[in-house]
Amino acid sequence: MSDASVSPPPSGPIARMIRREPDLAIGLLLLALIALVIVAPGLFTSQSPLSVNVDAAMEPPSFAHPFGSDDVGRDVLARVVHGARVTLSICATALVAAAAIGGTLGLVAGFVGGRLDMTFGRLVDVVLSFPPIIFGVMITGVLGPSTFNLIVALTVVYAPLFFRVARSGAMAEAGLTYVEAARSIGLSEATIMLRHVTRNVLPLLLVQCMVLFPLVLQIQAALGFLGLGVQPPTPDWGAILQQGKDYILLAPWISAFPGLAILVTALALMLVGRGLQRRLDRR
Numbered sequence: 630m631s632d633a634s635v636s637p638p639p640s641g642p643i644a645r646m647i648r649r650e651p652d653l654a655i656g657l658l659l660l661a662l663i664a665l666v667i668v669a670p671g672l673f674t675s676q677s678p679l680s681v682n683v684d685a686a687m688e689p690p691s692f693a694h695p696f697g698s699d700d701v702g703r704d705v706l707a708r709v710v711h712g713a714r715v716t717l718s719i720c721a722t723a724l725v726a727a728a729a730i731g732g733t734l735g736l737v738a739g740f741v742g743g744r745l746d747m748t749f750g751r752l753v754d755v756v757l758s759f760p761p762i763i764f765g766v767m768i769t770g771v772l773g774p775s776t777f778n779l780i781v782a783l784t785v786v787y788a789p790l791f792f793r794v795a796r797s798g799a800m801a802e803a804g805l806t807y808v809e810a811a812r813s814i815g816l817s818e819a820t821i822m823l824r825h826v827t828r829n830v831l832p833l834l835l836v837q838c839m840v841l842f843p844l845v846l847q848i849q850a851a852l853g854f855l856g857l858g859v860q861p862p863t864p865d866w867g868a869i870l871q872q873g874k875d876y877i878l879l880a881p882w883i884s885a886f887p888g889l890a891i892l893v894t895a896l897a898l899m900l901v902g903r904g905l906q907r908r909l910d911r912r
Contacts, residue, residue, distance in 0.1 A: 650907070656900025663894055667714045676704040678711040678864040687880040697882035699872065709886050712864035717894070719776065719859070720845045723783035724838050730784065731791030732834045738792070739799030740822050746796070753789040761786045761848055769857040779858045783845055794837045798830035836909050839902035843895035850891050866891050 647654045666673060682702035690697045696705035738746040756764070768782035802808065803826065811821045852858045853867020854874070861868060866887040873883030 650904050652900045653904030656897045656904060659893060659897030660901060663713065663717070663897065666710055667717060670710045670714070673710045674704065674707045676707040678703065678708040679862050680704070680707075687876065687883075689880075690882055696886045697880065699869075699883050700876055700880070705869075705883060705886055708864040708869055709866070709890050712866050712869060712887065713890065713894075715859060715864060716846070716849065716853075716866045719780055719865075720783070720842060720849050723780045723849075724787065724842060724845055726780070726784040727786075727788040728791045728834050728838055731788035732795040732830070734788075735792035735795030735797075736799045736822065736827060736830055739796035740803050740818070740826055742800075742803075749792065750796075753792050756785070756789045761844070762851055765848055765852050766855065766857065769852055774857045774860060776859050776863075779849065779852060782852070783849060786848065787841055787845060790841060791834060791837060794833050795830055798833045799826055802826045802829050832909060836902070836905050839898060839905055842898040842902065846891060846895050846898070 680703060682698070685694070685698050685702040686700055688694055688698045688702075694704050694706065696709060699705055699708070734749055738749040759767070764786050765782045768785055769778055772778035772781065799822075807825065808821055811825060812818075849858065850867035850870065853865050854871045856871055859865035859868050861872065869887040870884050873880065873887075876883055
């Protein structure tokens with residue numbers, strides 16, 4: 630066979646990404662599937678996640694119930710599919726809030742420096758001295774179990790990590806020549822920080838969001854499993870795990886499928902986060 634008969638490999642941007650970074654491509658593919666589940670759950674199930682049918686309680690996976698049914702006859706597939714929107718929206722909201730609060734404080738502390746930086750730094754060190762799950766349990770235990778309090782707890786737990794990233798980025802930018810040049814032409818400190826430094830620190834925060842998303846998902850699910858998150862009957866992956874723990878031997882599918890959903894989502898987010906982090910490091 631001649632060389633001319635061999636077709637060249639695809640050379641588009643997607644094909645190049647698949648060849649160079651297969652893990653990133655797999656992560657993006659999984660995230661696209663998860664996004665489709667969130668946006669159009671009706672494509673995957675037509676049943677209601679809240680519909681109770683005691684006569685069909687704890688049925689194993691079948692054609693009628695691909696993921697089986699729970700202790701009151703609710704379809705586990707429907708609860709997992711509809712729970713994706715609840716679970717991931719809580720994680721995303723908490724991450725955005727943590728990035729906004731921690732990133733803003735870290736940007737100001739790193740750029741201004743001095744006593745302000747030292748004060749904020751000591752407060753962050755105190756928060757980071759607690760393990761995330763323990764600190765989350767403390768906050769939700771004091772505030773009470775609810776969706777809003779769960780978002781507050783996750784925000785408080787992870788804002789210090791965004792603070793550190795923004796602070797280090799702002800400190801690095803503050804020592805560059807373009808900042809001195811901006812000062813020399815009369816720009817105020819606030820203008821330099823908002824217009825220039827923030828723009829250069831923002832990519833670091835976006836990558837940090839992707840890196841931390843799997844950890845936030847795990848903590849959110851753990852708090853839901855402990856009964857400190859979303860309350861029944863709202864479908865949530867952590868809450869479904871909590872509801873199925875008493876039937877783990879009789880009906881393991883109640884806990885297995887939401888656990889698998891958490892695992893696949895965390896894996897996809899981890900792969901994408903690592904890929905973005907590599908690209909940022911190359912830059």
